[in-house]
Amino acid sequence: MLVGKQSWRFDNQPVIISTGTVGGPFEGNGAIPEAFDLLHDELWIGEKSFEKAQTILVEGAVTTALKKASVKKEDVNFLLAGDLVNQLTPSSFAGRSLAIPYLGMFGACSTSMEGLALGSFLINGSGAHHVVSVASSHNSATEKQFRYPTEYGGQKPPTAQWTATAAGAALVAKTGDGPRVTGATMGKVIDMGISDPFNMGGAMAPAAADTIETHFKEFHRGPDDYDLIVTGDLGQIGLPICRDLLKQKGYELGHDRFQDCGLMLYKEDQPVLAGASGPGCSAVVTYGHLLNKVKSGEIRRLLVVATGALLSPLSFQQKETIPCIAHAVVIESPKGGAL
Known part of the structure; x- marks a missing residue:
């Protein structure tokens, strides 16, 4: 239901039945390591590029969420995914391997809630039974694209922030247990x-x-x-x-x-x-x-x-x-x- 001009109230209250969270080594040494289902001990994650490594993050978050809920990927109607890399390459390549109907999302760092809101809208309006929303980033892939490769060693001002190497997925359903x-x-x-x-x-x-x-x-x-x-x-x-x-x-x-x-x-x-x-x-x-x-x-x-x-x-x-x-x-x- 539309509320005002920019808001939706979800009267059917879609349920987040499971989540999947994946991070890198810096996140594993952070303040909330227990929040991750899976932590990698190096940024390359066994791949030849940081962008391919980010694809692994996305795949890991989605498959973890599905496994925790005992939901098969064939039963997911839509995958809503986004990242910061040119043309959403890690998300799209993860969509290729996951083989779930795919909608690319770009809201920069707002993508996590953009995807969750739109996925919940689909569920609330009976447009889907299961939706996965996932957002990801990789420190080295982002630095290389927007600023300088980490090898450059450029000094940053105190206003700068550290791009997380992480992916988080939410499996949203019409019914079930969860938030x-x-x-x-x-x-x-x-x-x-x-x-x-x-x-x-x-x-x-x-x-x-x-x-x-x-x-x-x-x-x-x-x-x-x-x-x-x-x-x-x-x-x-x-x-x-x-x-x-x-x-x-x-x-x-x-x-x-x-x-x-x-x-x-x-x-x-x-x-x-x-x-x-x-x-x-x-x-x-x-x-x-x-x-x-x-x-x-x-x-x-x-x-x-x-x-x-x-x-x-x-x-x-x-x-x-x-x-x-x-x-x-x-x-x-x-x-x-x-x-």
Whole structure:
């Protein structure tokens, strides 16, 4: 059901019946290693390129989610997948090997919730019985494309973030046991004129604030209606900016209820500068860490606001500013009822 202009309420409440999370060695040494179903001990993952290694991440996350739910890939109607590599190459090649009807998603680092929202929309409207949504990133593949190869050893400013080597998949079904997807708000493209590719948090913060404000208005809710609101990867720079922007709109979001996936993934002593980033960041933190709290009832209602910077190497070379987006999804616990 359409709510307002940009939101959906899922009256049939699609269920996340299982998830799959895969990470690399840096993530295994991070703050939430227990959130991963599978951790690789080297970035190449036995492949000849980082892009091929990222395909392995996607395949691993999807097959893990299917195995945990005892669902055959032949019973999945659609695979919604996205990443940061040119033309979604790792996702498309994973779609080739998985042989599930495939829809490529690109929302940069917002892809995790873009895919979950659209997959839930399909399930809610009886357009599918099973959907898998997966988002991935690979540190070395992303650095090589958007900035400099890691071998170059270029020094980054403190506003830069560390792209996660990770993939997170959610298997969404019409019925079953698990967290329920009850709503979503799709964001608008917001560009405040920032052109620095090393300040993604600052560039994305206005888009996150806009989506959160829109969500509150269209659902007639406020911060107190959620146990936790998390952004995707605003990091140390973008999160306080987003909090200040929302405060100007009359919404007070305290530190206990407003957090960021990019600040949860790694330890404070890891050299990630302003925090984590990448489509895989919000995917694995949500599906591997936060959903465990939702399942237990510790979090009854969760709002995940995945954030994305829609730049490309081409737009950067042409000295364009950075358009940004944020998509929000409401996930509720199967225990304890709604707030």
